[in-house]
Amino acid sequence: MTEPRPDRRATRPVVTGIGVTAPNGLGTHAYWQATLDGKSGLGRITRFDATRYPVRVAGEVTEFDDTEHVPSRLAVQTDHWSHLGLAAADMALHDAGVKPGDLPEYEMAVVTASSSGGTEFGQREIEKLWSQGPQYVGVYQSIAWFYAATTGQISIRYGMRGPCGVICAEQAGGLDVMAQARRLLRQDATIVVTGGTDASLCPYGLVAQIATGMLSPRDDPERAYLPFDTDACGYVPGEGGAMLIMEEETAARARGARPYGAIAGYGATFDPRPEPGRQPRSNLGRAITLALREAGVTPGDVDVVFADAHGTPGHDLAEAHAIATVFGPYGVPVTAPKTMTGRLYAGGAALDVATALLSVRDGVIPPTVGVRAADPACELDLVRATPRDGPVRNALVLARGHGGFNAALLVTAP
Template identity: 70%
Template structure:
């Protein structure tokens, strides 16, 4: 399914990032270009009895400094991260929500796990002490839409609000839906996603997929497309973006990181059905939606599952679309782990920064490409080059595939930004 075409693509004017290797956009971008990883021993609880003991944790996040004191005990850490990233994005865009029509501002975020840490704490109280010790906020803090709701309330955004639940693909799906809302006359949309499921309940659920790495060495635990790939490392965090109608962004001479030019989503066929995975088709549809050809794409931000079979499938899709080693491919998530509902949103934010700064961030830790992964993977060091068009790929557990095309915003003659798709 695609979102259709339009003459003016919405423009991203604000970016907020909370990531394991950097709190805030500047810190994250600096760490990512330097190849600094945020993956390390899991510290949010004692993982001694679990086969996986590494994670990408947002270690320097202090909810007391980022979230109003009355709100912090009512909400889960995942919502704390989302509120902080949303505030960063709004500030970065130079927007004052109180001065805008409240029904023209929308919020749509992605969530994979909901408030698992909050929920586990309250369930433990129920089992150990009784129902009278369970807080009333349990009824809302775990809910998938809690972050969307809290952002909407905090900033007075009373336009269309929603949540997308398609695991790691959710961040791109949320941005795609935000584009639809802009086309339905929303002035701006706060969108993206965060996740924080590094608690026993959350980790146990993730281990059930059989895709999490059990290696103890942080430098060798998450190696997408590598001959030594063994699964992925879970993480927390994500990114929130502020999308604006192109005309509104141009009218106030806002900085545009890039435009959301194309989007598509597909679903994999049932296992053992003989059908082909849907990632390649999602990419083809997104490029067609953006009106660009494969040779127009300057970089692909890969889903990078770190699972050998899934890596081969993604590499085959990229190679079939672009040719062998014909386009730079990168996976900066090797420095953060896979962030579930926040992962694809962080990839989109990173792609926008790559466009804005004309540099492709590296994939770290990978040493030798696996057979069947004939990719021009950007390894070790950033690659400095013009980036006018980026394709972001994502896959979610259960067969979700999503693709997003982001393009540079060309300046108009008067120095503003017109947000036009230049095909």
């Protein structure tokens, strides 16, 4: 790996643009308004007839029209998940006031997270294979399914020829990409498009998720996803996510950009292999400690924690324990606005970072909806039902990826 350039060791990465494609709002403004209003995007699956599936509620981005939001030449060769990512990236670039054509092409980088790849596209092509024959399978299947497709298409669309990559660590990947983006800013990149989306709500994609046994089987969208509640029964899957524009602070301010906030600290850990007869152990707490240490802040400086909020009792308890160990019981406001979107996998943590930055900007903590009977075993100061006023200077975002990934990222006021 390239050594940091001497003049970039002290890089302070800031976020100057945000683009959101979420089940409860398309575009940053619509999403943030809905989130503060406690407006949920969860509902019965409409994309296909899910009546006979064991999971029937999801967070669909219903307002999104692929043909309206993505140029047709790009749309035909990409999956719905990439469409959501391309649209979010375009919004983020506009928001940041970045004109890619004016920047050196090798200094623009793209790093996105993906968890499922292009399952809907893949399902369509597999159906053609079975029903019509191999000659009917489109050539774009070769590139559309691939985890790096969103990154690649963003790179091509805007002529961003700097370092590009994808990180697949399920929900944690949405934070891991921010750390990778930061690393690239310390090398040769001037701006990085980063974040993530996922969209796997076709039958094939949903069935793959159901296999974990952790999805909510409930039909009532208001009672389906209740993290940290005594009535928790699994999580609701969703689609969408967020893309961010990350730049080095001095350069960003020199071009007149107004940062939402800075990426101040990051930590990532992996859980130990589960052992028969032993309770699973979580290293999430150590990820939190690493992020705070790197940022040089104490637990008392943190104004809010955006929880991973898995929605299954064991995972919720493990996360609550990690938070309470670092911050003390009921020691910090905790929220999970993803109760309004479902878990968006690679898009979820990226959206939480966007939400945390908006929280810092406006000095308000968005609510966790649906939770009525907070589990006393969790010992969390959960921000419920309505937003709580700030100030919010430091916001910690947590994410866990299926299989043992943990990540924590601290965003701070600009």
